[in-house]
Structures are given as C-alpha cells and as structure tokens.
Amino acid sequence: ALKLFTTLFGLFGAAASFFLMQESDFMFITIIFALFVGLFGPNLVLSKLVSDRRDKIKAAVPDGLDLLVVCTESGLGFNAALRRIADELVVSHPDFAFELDTVCAKIQAGVEMPVAFKELVDRTGVEELTGLVSMLAHASKVGGSIAQTLRDYTEDYRDKRNQEAEEVAAKIPTKMLFPMVLFIWPCFF
Template sequence: MDYLLSLLNRVVGNEELARLLFVGAIGLSAVLAMVTLAMLVSGLRDPVQRRLTLIKRGHGSLAVGQEAPSNLQLMLEQVGQRFGSAEQGQDSATRTLLTHAGYRSPAAVQSYWAVRLLAPLVLVGLTLLVLPLIPKLSLFIGIALVTAAAAVGWLAPAIYVDKRKQARMTRLLVAFPDALDLMVVCVESGLALPQAIERVADEMAVSQPELAVELALVNAEIRAGIASTEALKHLAERTGLEDIRGLVSLLAQSIRFGTSVADTLRIYAEEFRDRRTQKAEETAAKIGTKLIFPLILCLWPSFFLVAIGPAIIGVLKVFGKV
C-alpha cells in the first residue's frame, strides 16, 4: 500500500491529494466489488432467476444423466451478456470461431467474452499485489508490467481458443479420409446416404469421436426433416474444412441431378488422395529450405570450431614461440 501511495504521490505531486485519491479509489473499488458480487450471487441463488437462465440456455428440462450448468458458468454468462445478446452472436465471427473450436453451447459467446473481460482484471490485481515485493522498481517499469498483465489476460483466451480450433481441425482432417473410405463402402453395399453416415459415425465413435459426433449431428438433422444437402452444409460450417465443403458441393450436385452417390464419393476419395499426396510432396520439398537456418545457426559453427580450431591453436602457438 505504501508503495502504491508513493507512486501516486509522484504522479500527483501533492501528498494530501494523493492520500485522498488513494483512499477514494480503494473505497470505490470495494463498494463496486461488493455490489457486483451481491447482485450476481443473489441472481444465482434466486430459484426463479436460475430457472429462467436455464430455460434460455435450453436446459429447461434436463435429461437423465445430463448435468446442469454450474454457478460459475451462469455467472460468466451474466457478465458476458453485457457485450451483446445471444441473437446477435449467432452468426458472428466469434460464434464461428468457437464452433470450429468445439464450443457449441448457446452461451459460449457470452462465456468467452466474460473470460476475456475478467482475466485482465484478475491479472492486473495480482500484478499490483506483487509490485511492492519487487525492489527498486521504477514507475515506468511498474506501468509496463501492469499493461503487460492486462494484455496477457486479454489475449490469452483468444490464443487458447485459436490453438484449440487448429488442433481440432487437424484431427478432423486426419480422420476425414478414413470416414470417406468407409462411406464409399457403405454406399456401394446398398445403404442410403443417411444410413451410411450413421454407420460411419458408429464405427468411428471410438477412434475419432469428434468426427463421429459431427456425423451423428448430420444424421440427426436429416431425421428431423432437414434436407441432406442442408445438413451437409451445416457440417461444413461447423468444421470449417475446405475438403468437407468440396464434398458437400459434389454431393449436393449429385443429389440434385440424380447421379450415383457412390460414384461421386469414389471420385472424390480418389481426388482427395491425390491432394494428400501433393500436399505431402509439397511439404517434403520445403524441408531443404527450412533446414538452411538450423544448419547455419546450429551445426556450422560447431563444425568450424572442430575443424579449424586445432589449426588456429597451432598457429597461435607458433606465433607465441616466435
């Protein structure tokens, strides 16, 4: 506290005014924190408000074995709702990002923005508590640390979600060829496209659960009355993979013009294998260029040291004797 008061005194230049501002800031922060916590806790403990929140989230009637959201999740949703309603976030870039990362909850956008709001505040508070423990800390360095803590708290959730999205898309892309081969076999054996998708989802439930869930959602949409082309378009939107978008376009054309779905899947499977081979060859061709920098920075200095070092030592000994 004394350290923060001294920093404020340096900025203001008046000790009495600095004390008044410091006490006022502490009092205002304490009042706001207590009011916020009281409002959140009272809203969460009120059974009517909790029931309304659950109904808005789609948990009005919980099935057997389905867990209700925790108080922390509800609190994050209430904080995140200040950034926009759920209707505004249905087709937003944040909703698309979270869907690609695997967060399909109706309140995922609100929770995401709540975490991005609260994380900087928490890290800034922890940084302010740690600053007095650092010896000989200048005002500029203290402000820089606080700013860095706020930036880390704001960017860390976005980076985590983006990394999760990339990892999920990579797993789906790796599992997609196997699912495509199984779908070709099922369709050629006489199954219709919805039954083939259902069978592939059942077969891949253990090895590739994420792709199996996506295919099960497609089958559920078809059973609910949605057209096969629309359900497949939803699959492409949920995954964000260009390969699945290409398959959806081919299947939509095949269903529209009445051509064989089995032939379409077989042709796309062959094209997909060719693209995988070309991508592997492209990656292999880049290895030589990528190895230049590790060779120059890591291997060659050691090689020159071993190869030329003894000669340099010999020359120095000769000149030393002279």
C-alpha cells in the same frame, strides 16, 4: 465467463504489481504482462483449441470417406451410412463422429442434406468438405450414383493429400539450410 474471469484476474494482477512493486524496475513490464494475459490469453488458448480440433477433423475425413464408400456400395442408404460411420468413428475420431452425428440429426429433423453439410463446413472450418457437399448436391439433383461420386471424390481427396505432403516435404531442405549454416558450418572452422 472465463474471459471475464481472466480479465478481472489480469486487472487484479496489474493492480497488485503496481502496489507491491513500486520500487522495482520491472513494475511496468509486469503490469503489461498481467493485462496481456488477462485480456488476450483466452483468445490465444481458444484459437489453439480450435486449430487442434480442425486438424483432428481434417485427419479423420479420409477414414470417414473410405467407410462411406464401403457402406454406400454395400447397399446402405446415404443417411444410414452416415449414421453407421458416426457410430464406428467414435473410438478413433470422436470429434468427427460427433459432427457426423449432428449432420444425421439435422437430416432427420428435415434439413436438406447439402444445407446440413454446409453447416458442418461452417462449424468445423474444414474447407476440404466443400467439394464433397457440392458433389453430393449435384449427384442428388441429377440422380447419379452416390457411391461412384463418393469413390471419385475419395480418390481426388487422397491425391490432394499426397500433393500437400509432397509440398511439405519439398520445403524441408530449404528450412534446414539456416540451422545447418548457423550450427554445423561454424564447427568446421
């Protein structure tokens, strides 16, 4: 409905600029801008909102994994631990808490745990959880300790995040080279 409204608004803006700016040199640019905003504006806003939500959920995963390790090692079952984590993360990470709550509801409704987590990955787009899904599925099939599996995955995930941060930090000097050449080097002369 919002996209239809903005498309109609863009068409109205283009028509208004056509009739009101007949003598102006900027009429054609104004028409194209109004149509662009009307047709593609909602897509750009939606993709930005999706990207922000994905980043928030991705930032919440380490906290959730640490809490999951603590809860499973303290004796809670996996489903009860997920429910507890969803309740605890509502304040600090509401998006991730909502997604975990959805997973808990699906598991209680009879959906298998790996399927519920696969749907979580599909919904959120956070591909880092794919490894967790496969490890939990394997641990439940083999009958291994879920707490130890979670601890190992949490350590691997933490190492992976550190490597990504180091990679970003290693790219910074190269990115700073061009502004320094453009703005600082001419000042020496």
